[in-house]
Amino acid sequence: MNEQNEKLRVILLKPxxxxxxxxxxxxxxxxxxxxxxxxxxYMPFEDASDPRIGDCAVxxxxxxxxxxxxxxxxxxxxxxxxxxxIAGPFFICYAPVESEKFLSMPPDLEEKMRKxxxxxxxxxxxxxxxxxKKSEPKKQDREHVTER
Numbered sequence: 001m002n003e004q005n006e007k008l009r010v011i012l013l014k015p016x017x018x019x020x021x022x023x024x025x026x027x028x029x030x031x032x033x034x035x036x037x038x039x040x041x042y043m044p045f046e047d048a049s050d051p052r053i054g055d056c057a058v059x060x061x062x063x064x065x066x067x068x069x070x071x072x073x074x075x076x077x078x079x080x081x082x083x084x085x086i087a088g089p090f091f092i093c094y095a096p097v098e099s100e101k102f103l104s105m106p107p108d109l110e111e112k113m114r115k116x117x118x119x120x121x122x123x124x125x126x127x128x129x130x131x132x133k134k135s136e137p138k139k140q141d142r143e144h145v146t147e148r
Contacts, residue, residue: 009104010034010059010091011114015070018137019118021110024091026101035089036069037061043095044075044084052094052109057102060090071123074132082132085123092117 006026012034013019024030031039040062047053061069069088077083092113094105105113119134 008093008102009110010093010102011105011110011117012089012091013073013086013117014089015072016120016135016138018120019114021114022091031059031091031102034091035059035061035064037063037067037088041095042086046078048078050109050112052096052106053113055094055096056092056105056109056113057095058086058090058092059102060086061088064088064090071121073117073121074123082130085130085132 007023008026009021009023011019012022024034028039038061039059042058042060043054043056044058045053045056058075061067064087067088072086072088072090074082075084075086092105094103094109096103104110120137121132122135123130123132125131
């Protein structure tokens, strides 16, 4: 099997931009290029109504916060409370426990996760908590929204 020909569909999330579905080569170098450094897998999702959500992985730059990369998207618990903020570009893919590698998500799950993270977020402190708010995408992405 030639790994160079294998593709992986992922949801790419860049700070200030709309979520987009992209195909990347299924290899470490492509993943590192996407997140601009060494990758870290993070499995923060839970949803009792769809257990497959727990098999979705955030793949981000392991040093994103330490390097001061731009804040991107918040990760909230099932009650909507902000639990973490991912810094820098990252992608979401499918990583069921029984698989030894990252996979493309089933189409219905891919669309559900894309919608969940579609719009960029800005972060602010309110009282003693950090909160997030969906924000307007950068100009080139606003044009993309009207084309849909």
